[in-house]
Amino acid sequence: MLIPIEKIDEAKAKYDGQAIQEIVQHFGLADTYNEREKSCSCPWHRDKTPSFIWNEKTNCFHCFSCGRNYGIIDLYLEQGMTYLEAVEKLFKQVDMEYNFNQRGAQTSPSYQYPKRETYDRTRILEYLSVRKISKATADYCDIQCGEKDSIAFPYYDSNDVLMTMKYHVGHKFNKATDHSKCWSQVGASFSPLLFNMNRVDPSKPLVITEGELDTLSVIESGYNNVVSIPNGCSNTQWVAYNWDWLEQFDKIILWFDSDEPGVKARNDVIYRLGTWRTYYIEISPEDVATNGAVLKDANEVLFFKGKERVLQYINKPLEIPVENVSDLSKAEDFDIEHAEGLYTGIKELDDQIYKLTFGTLNIITGKSGEGKSVFVNQVAICQAVQQGYDVFVFSGELPAPILRNWVETNMIGREYITMKDGHVRVFNPEQRKLMQNWYAGKVLVYDDDYNTTATALLNKMEELARKCGTKVFLIDNLMMIDLECNEEGRLQAEKEFVNKLIFFAKKYNVLVFLVAHPRKTGEIRVTKEDIAGSGNIVNLAHMVFSVHRYTAKEKEGETNTRNQYIKGKEPIPEDSCVEVLKNRITGILPLVKLYFDYPSYRFYKDPKNELWFRYGWNKDTSPIRTDDPNPHNVVAEEVSPL
Numbered sequence: 056m057l058i059p060i061e062k063i064d065e066a067k068a069k070y071d072g073q074a075i076q077e078i079v080q081h082f083g084l085a086d087t088y089n090e091r092e093k094s095c096s097c098p099w100h101r102d103k104t105p106s107f108i109w110n111e112k113t114n115c116f117h118c119f120s121c122g123r124n125y126g127i128i129d130l131y132l133e134q135g136m137t138y139l140e141a142v143e144k145l146f147k148q149v150d151m152e153y154n155f156n157q158r159g160a161q162t163s164p165s166y167q168y169p170k171r172e173t174y175d176r177t178r179i180l181e182y183l184s185v186r187k188i189s190k191a192t193a194d195y196c197d198i199q200c201g202e203k204d205s206i207a208f209p210y211y212d213s214n215d216v217l218m219t220m221k222y223h224v225g226h227k228f229n230k231a232t233d234h235s236k237c238w239s240q241v242g243a244s245f246s247p248l249l250f251n252m253n254r255v256d257p258s259k260p261l262v263i264t265e266g267e268l269d270t271l272s273v274i275e276s277g278y279n280n281v282v283s284i285p286n287g288c289s290n291t292q293w294v295a296y297n298w299d300w301l302e303q304f305d306k307i308i309l310w311f312d313s314d315e316p317g318v319k320a321r322n323d324v325i326y327r328l329g330t331w332r333t334y335y336i337e338i339s340p341e342d343v344a345t346n347g348a349v350l351k352d353a354n355e356v357l358f359f360k361g362k363e364r365v366l367q368y369i370n371k372p373l374e375i376p377v378e379n380v381s382d383l384s385k386a387e388d389f390d391i392e393h394a395e396g397l398y399t400g401i402k403e404l405d406d407q408i409y410k411l412t413f414g415t416l417n418i419i420t421g422k423s424g425e426g427k428s429v430f431v432n433q434v435a436i437c438q439a440v441q442q443g444y445d446v447f448v449f450s451g452e453l454p455a456p457i458l459r460n461w462v463e464t465n466m467i468g469r470e471y472i473t474m475k476d477g478h479v480r481v482f483n484p485e486q487r488k489l490m491q492n493w494y495a496g497k498v499l500v501y502d503d504d505y506n507t508t509a510t511a512l513l514n515k516m517e518e519l520a521r522k523c524g525t526k527v528f529l530i531d532n533l534m535m536i537d538l539e540c541n542e543e544g545r546l547q548a549e550k551e552f553v554n555k556l557i558f559f560a561k562k563y564n565v566l567v568f569l570v571a572h573p574r575k576t577g578e579i580r581v582t583k584e585d586i587a588g589s590g591n592i593v594n595l596a597h598m599v600f601s602v603h604r605y606t607a608k609e610k611e612g613e614t615n616t617r618n619q620y621i622k623g624k625e626p627i628p629e630d631s632c633v634e635v636l637k638n639r640i641t642g643i644l645p646l647v648k649l650y651f652d653y654p655s656y657r658f659y660k661d662p663k664n665e666l667w668f669r670y671g672w673n674k675d676t677s678p679i680r681t682d683d684p685n686p687h688n689v690v691a692e693e694v695s696p697l
Contacts, residue, residue: 062153063142067114067127069149074127075109078116081130099123174200179225182206186268187357192275196251200225208267210285211253213300218248221285223267247293249282256280257303262369263324265311269353273310276357276365288312288320294327301328308372310336313351325375334372391640397527397566400438400668403660404633407645411598413526415640416557416567418592420581421602426631427570428453428531429461429656430602435529435568437465440497441670444526444566447519449501449512451535458500461656466490466670469655469684480654486673493672499525508537509552513559520563530556532570533592553595569596580615582636599637604651605630631658652684 067074079088079095084107088095093109096102097118106120115126131141143155179200180190199207205222212218221239250267251274262281264270270283284293288311294301301307307328311317325333342350342360350356356365396410411417411434421427439446450458464472464480467490471483501515512530519525530536538548553569560567571592573581581601593599605627609615612623629648638644649658652666659665663681 062151063145064114066142066145066149066151069151070127070145071111071114073148074114074130075116077127078125078130097123174202174204176200178204179206182225183271186272186354188268188271188275188354192271195274195279196254196271198271206267208250210248210250212246212248213252215253218246221250221267247285247290247296249284249293249297251282252297252300254279255282260306260308261301261304262308262310264353265317265320266352266354269310272354272357273365273369276362276369278366278369288316291320291323291327294324304332306332306334308334308336308369310353310368313338313349317351330375334374336368336372338368395564397434397439397442397444399434400441401633401647401649401658401660401665404645404647407643407647408598408635408638409641411566412640413566414561414564415597416553416560416569416595417598417600418596419568419570419600419602420573420636422573422581422604425602425604426651426658427602429465429651430600430633430658431529431531431568431570432458432461433465433656433658435527435566436462436498437670439527439566440466440494445496445523446498446527446529447501447516447525448498449507449530449536451507451532453531455500455502462498463487463490464654464656466494466672467655468657468669468673469652469667470669470673470675470680472654474654490670490672493670499523507535508539509548509555510539512536513555516559517563520559520565525565527566527568528560529568530570531568532572534572549592550595553592557595557597580634593637596637597639598635601634601636603632603634605632633658650683654684 075093079085082098084095084098087102087105089105092105094105095107096105097107097120099118100120102118102120107116107118109115110117113124113126115124115129117124127145128138128141131144132138136144139155143153146153146155176193176199179198180193182204183193183198183206184190197209199209199220201207201220201222204225206225208221208223209217210219210221219239249263251270255261259280262273262278264273264281264283265288267283270281273281286293309321309324311321311324321335325335338350338352338356340349342356342364344350344355344359350359353365353368356368391409391412394410394412396412398405398410399408419427419431421430436446436448448458453461460480463482467482467487471486473481473483475481499519501512503511516525516528520528533549533552536552538545538552540548556567556569559565569592580603606615608620610627612626613620614623615621627648630651632646632648634646635644647660649660650666651658655666657666657668659668662683663679666683667680669675669679
């Protein structure tokens with residue numbers, strides 16, 4: 056018998072205060088909980104203003120931001136209890152008596168038992184006959200007639216207990232006149248059971264269809280071990296709800312509609328049920344309707360091609376290919392010139408490396424104060440936004456206000472910057488506003504200073520890649536990440552983290568930049584071997600860049616070795632250089648000498664196209680300047696924060 060919903064609500068009301076405390080304690084929300092308001096921060100999203108508020112009518116928390124409801128029953132279910140066990144525990148907590156051992160005791164929010172329909176079935180049998188489904192099949196599945204000649208599908212649980220009636224219009228659906236295509240019996244429970252699950256044999260392969268008419272079509276064709284999902288392919292709650300029952304089957308065949316939603320749902324269910332036992336049916340393009348349209352479901356196959364064709368599909372379902380194994384000869388052609396990628400914006404460098412291709416990990420290194428962060432900000436943030444990509448930034452050393460100042464200095468450009476006392480930048484306020492509107496929402500900064508673990512960072516990156524389509528990820532720098540290990544285990548942890556970054560980049564086809572500090576090298580230019588930490592950092596990366604600021608001796612024309620300076624042929628006019636230490640894409644390892652403009656934080660070689668380059672926010676159509684404001688033989692401000 057059903058436990059009355061009124062009894063369950065009564066128990067919830069009696070346990071009100073204790074339930075609040077258990078939920079708050081479970082989620083660790085004590086610091087944000089307001090006793091007077093009975094509110095706290097929501098555990099499912101960043102919640103600056105508490106929106107997780109106790110509802111005294113439903114006796115559960117409700118988040119007014121994300122819409123999530125959560126009560127004491129939900130807490131017990133999360134602890135692994137069945138719904139019946141959760142209700143039983145709640146009743147014991149408030150000393151309410153109920154015989155949970157009585158046969159057929161169930162918990163359900165229903166106020167009434169499902170009722171059997173008694174309407175004459177003539178019209179719906181005629182409709183089913185048109186769909187090539189016989190009265191014998193309708194009788195076998197206990198098909199009934201509801202109001203307005205609707206088809207009533209009885210849903211039984213695996214114990215043959217009638218749980219609800221689902222209705223479907225018994226004619227071609229008309230949006231203008233029909234209120235709904237399908238609906239459930241008012242007041243009855245509609246747990247996500249499977250239609251016809253009470254009549255199948257677990258020892259035989261199970262066919263799962265997308266709709267009840269498809270299940271009837273398969274039975275009509277002579278195969279009875281078939282069920283239908285309850286609420287369309289977009290809702291997959293039925294998998295979890297019927298998990299134990301589905302576990303009985305060694306072979307499951309999915310026959311979902313061949314449209315885009317059906318294919319998407321099929322792939323999701325395959326993943327959840329297991330590729331080793333799940334097969335699927337895909338209707339051949341050769342099977343077409345009389346108007347030439349490709350058939351999309353079992354009923355259409357029955358209608359246009361007959362019972363034998365339905366059975367042919369069931370007897371020869373398609374196997375799931377072995378995951379992550381493919382024929383190399385069929386891999387996509389790789390053409391770096393046409394592959395999706397990010398240009399650095401420095402022509403001489405781009406001419407040699409072409410671009411930074413998506414799906415790769417790129418490491419930026421260089422000695423402290425020589426420009427690696429400025430360079431990576433220019434490329435991975437400013438140029439990425441310019442080229443239409445959203446960016447995620449983890450800046451472990453720079454607070455968000457300082458990072459913003461650095462980025463905006465590069466973006467706004469020399470045209471709209473006035474230097475005060477040689478060090479203080481004054482931006483043109485109107486132009487700055489235009490620039491900020493342009494990049495608003497395109498650069499997201501990780502701002503949880505209390506959780507800088509590798510796990511938390513990777514989880515957030517994955518969320519942004521999937522949810523927001525973010526394509527460029529900048530981590531500055533490796534040393535600021537909590538790798539969740541002691542000092543002895545750091546090298547191994549670094550290797551594992553870099554591996555995860557590579558898999559992440561490949562999985563979501565994104566571009567990842569990682570700033571890594573070198574060991575102390577004095578005045579010597581950094582090499583691959585100088586990068587601090589595990590050698591796997593370099594070994595695993597696709598590209599490694601080193602940013603170097605020339606010393607006074609180097610600018611005078613002296614070249615350095617590990618031990619001494621040797622007189623060179625001619626002086627170096629440039630301030631800095633970017634050297635590619637590793638290039639797994641093309642193998643080209645250029646060294647590009649660059650100038651650095653301190654007022655605009657820009658690395659450049661060509662003043663017109665790089666130093667005076669205008670980002671997309673700048674709609675100024677006047678001629679671009681071509682001069683270099685700094686003589687090439689003069690090092691920019693000695694106090695440069697590179």
